[in-house]
Amino acid sequence: MPELPEVETIKQSLLPLLRGQQIIASEISLPKLLQNVTAGEFAGLIANRVIQDIVRRGKYLLFRLSGDYTLVVHLRMTGQLRFAAGALPHLPHTHIVLKLASGSELRYTDPRQFGYWFIAADSEITRVARMEHLGVEPLSAEFTALALASLLAGRRGTIKSLLLNQRIIAGIGNIYADEALFLAGIRPDRVAGELALGEIARLHEVVRDVLALGVKMRGTTFSDYLDGLGQEGGFQHQLQVYGRAGEACLTCGGEIVRLVVAGRGTHCCRQCQN
DNA sequence: CGGTGCCTGCTG
DNA sequence: CAGCAGGCACCG
Structure with a gap:
C-alpha cells in the first residue's frame, strides 16, 4: 500500500519511539512473511538487539540493530507497522509482534499477507533483501x-x-x-x-x-x-x-x-x- | 514488454 | 457475485 511518502512517514513516526529500545522477544503467527529465515531462526537472531536507527530506501524500511544486524520490512499493499502498549488487544491480521524491554510492542498487521521481512548481517542485507537493483532516490540530490x-x-x-x-x-x-x-x-x-x-x-x-x-x-x-x-x-x-x-x-x-x-x-x- | 499469481476485503 | 485494490516477482 504505502509509497515513498507513507513509508517515510512511518519511519518518522516510529523512530523517536523505537530508537534505543531493546527487542526482548518476537511472536510470529505467519512465518511465511519471513523471507530468509525460519520463525525460530528469526527469534534467535532478533532477541536482545537494540534498535539503533530506522532508514528508508525506496519503499523499504531498514531497522539498524545492535551487533551489526539489519531488519528489513516491506509493507507491499496492506502491511502496517504500529507501536503499541503491550496490554492493548491486537488488531485483526496481526502476524508479527516484537516485544520491547519497555513493555511496549511493535506490531505488524497485513490482511493480504503480501508484505515481507528479512533479517541479516548489515554486510549481507542488501543482497539478501534483493535491494541491490533499486534505482535512484527521487528526493536525493543525485536525481536531477x-x-x-x-x-x-x-x-x-x-x-x-x-x-x-x-x-x-x-x-x-x-x-x-x-x-x-x-x-x-x-x-x-x-x-x-x-x-x-x-x-x-x-x-x-x-x-x-x-x-x-x-x-x-x-x-x-x-x-x-x-x-x-x-x-x-x-x-x-x-x-x-x-x-x-x-x-x-x-x-x-x-x-x-x-x-x-x-x-x-x-x-x-x-x-x-x- | 505484458500477463499472472500471491491474499483478503470492500464495492457496485 | 465479479471485479478491483496504494506492489512486486516471475514467466514467456
Whole structure:
C-alpha cells in the first residue's frame, strides 16, 4: 500500500519511539512473511538487539540493530507497522509482534499477507533483501533532470510503467505516478523515450514536488494507510486525479478518466495531459 | 514488454 | 457475485 511518502512517514513516526529500545522477544503467527529465515531462526537472531536507527530506501524500511544486524520490512499493499502498549488487544491480521524491554510492542498487521521481512548481517542485507537493483532516490540530490533524461532515453515502455519501475526510480507507486503525470501534463501511456527534454524537466520537478508534499502532509490515507501511531495522512485532500474517475478536473473542468496502463488502474485528464 | 499469481476485503 | 485494490516477482 504505502509509497515513498507513507513509508517515510512511518519511519518518522516510529523512530523517536523505537530508537534505543531493546527487542526482548518476537511472536510470529505467519512465518511465511519471513523471507530468509525460519520463525525460530528469526527469534534467535532478533532477541536482545537494540534498535539503533530506522532508514528508508525506496519503499523499504531498514531497522539498524545492535551487533551489526539489519531488519528489513516491506509493507507491499496492506502491511502496517504500529507501536503499541503491550496490554492493548491486537488488531485483526496481526502476524508479527516484537516485544520491547519497555513493555511496549511493535506490531505488524497485513490482511493480504503480501508484505515481507528479512533479517541479516548489515554486510549481507542488501543482497539478501534483493535491494541491490533499486534505482535512484527521487528526493536525493543525485536525481536531477539530466539523470531522469538518461534513465528514460531509448526506453520503449510507457512513462507510467517506468515511473513505477523500482529499478529506475525507487519509491513511486500508483498514486504518486498518476499525480505526477497530471501535474507534468503528460499522458501516462506516452512512450518514455519519446518525451521532449522540456517535458522530462517538468516531470522531474513535479515528481520531487509531489513526493515532498506527500511527506509534508504525512502520506495519503486513501483506504487504509496509517502511520506508526495509527494516524491518518493528509495528502488525500490534495489528489488531483487519483481515485477521481468520473469527477471534474480541478484545472479544466473536463472529466477525469480511468484507463489501464502498465496493468494498473490509471487516472488522468485527457484535456490537461498530452 | 505484458500477463499472472500471491491474499483478503470492500464495492457496485 | 465479479471485479478491483496504494506492489512486486516471475514467466514467456
